[in-house]
């Protein structure tokens with residue numbers, strides 16, 4: 001299969017009082033107008049799972065479930081996957097120069113950031129259209 005090149009554009013910073021994405025100077029022009037959006041998608045590199053074993057696992061056990069189930073990595077949000085890319089929708093609180101302050105993110109401090117995209121209403125479907133396997137039933141209430 002073909003390999004593609006990806007460039008890190010920033011880094012996740014988790015501090016005691018704040019959580020933000022710091023964008024490298026090379027890419028800050030790309031932030032123009034980002035403050036006009038309330039939510040953004042952050043695509044990040046699941047850096048600590050970037051190893052041959054994690055990349056070769058095709059089955060995963062989703063955490064925090066009542067029952068233990070082994071499912072395909074593409075049917076889960078497992079950090080174990082062939083391309084360790086994380087995707088998180090976050091609330092954009094404010095922008096200060098090259099820093100995007102956000103409410104929370106499930107990436108650890110120092111995690112490389114690959115891309116930022118604005119959240120657009122057309123990206124989501126209404127709740128009654130969602131279908132989930134029964135082991136994710138508890139998420140229907142969130």
Ligand SMILES: C[S@@+](CC[C@H](N)C(=O)[O-])C[C@H]1O[C@@H](n2cnc3c(N)ncnc32)[C@H](O)[C@@H]1O
Nearest residue numbers: 046047048049077079086087088106107108111
């Ligand atoms: C289950 S993954 C889901 C990530 C993302 N929301 C997604 O759906 O693609 C999130 C977990 O990855 C782990 N994690 C966060 N940053 C990481 C990193 N840089 N390397 C490896 N694991 C990381 C944390 O345990 C976190 O709870």
